Amino acid sequence: MTYVVTENCVRCKFMDCVEVCPVDCFYAGENFLVINPDECIDCGVCEPECPAEAIVPDSDDSAASWAELNAKYAALWPNITRKGTAPADAEDWKDKPNKRELLSSEPHKD
Numbered sequence: 001m002t003y004v005v006t007e008n009c010v011r012c013k014f015m016d017c018v019e020v021c022p023v024d025c026f027y028a029g030e031n032f033l034v035i036n037p038d039e040c041i042d043c044g045v046c047e048p049e050c051p052a053e054a055i056v057p058d059s060d061d062s063a064a065s066w067a068e069l070n071a072k073y074a075a076l077w078p079n080i081t082r083k084g085t086a087p088a089d090a091e092d093w094k095d096k097p098n099k100r101e102l103l104s105s106e107p108h109k110d
């Protein structure tokens with residue numbers, strides 16, 4: 001089992017999650033983060049830290065289609081361990097539905 005980042009994270013990137021992960025298994029895209037399922041130790045610490053409630057266990061119904069996406073991009077995107085600056089409009093996007101199509105496949109750039 002692993003934890004999975006889901007749709008609510010798109011364009012949010014508050015990144016409160018990355019600082020609490022004991023094994024640094026978050027990977028960053030341009031407007032989304034993913035968890036590497038091979039590295040996650042299933043501790044659950046990140047779940048309550050996410051202000052967008054985007055992190056769920058992979059046993060959760062809402063995780064289904066996102067688990068594969070997390071595994072795919074964890075192999076392509078850079079590891080991230082420090083909270084960066086969230087986009088200026090992150091708060092506006094926090095509770096918006098149907099953000100999946102806005103997910104960028106580009107990696108995070110400093």
Ligand code: SF4
Binds near residue numbers: 012049
């Ligand atoms: S805190 Fe939640 S919404 Fe923000 S970057 Fe982490 S997983 Fe995404």
Ligand code: SF4
Binds near residue numbers: 041045
């Ligand atoms: S459940 Fe634990 S190990 Fe897995 S991503 Fe969250 S903080 Fe990291």
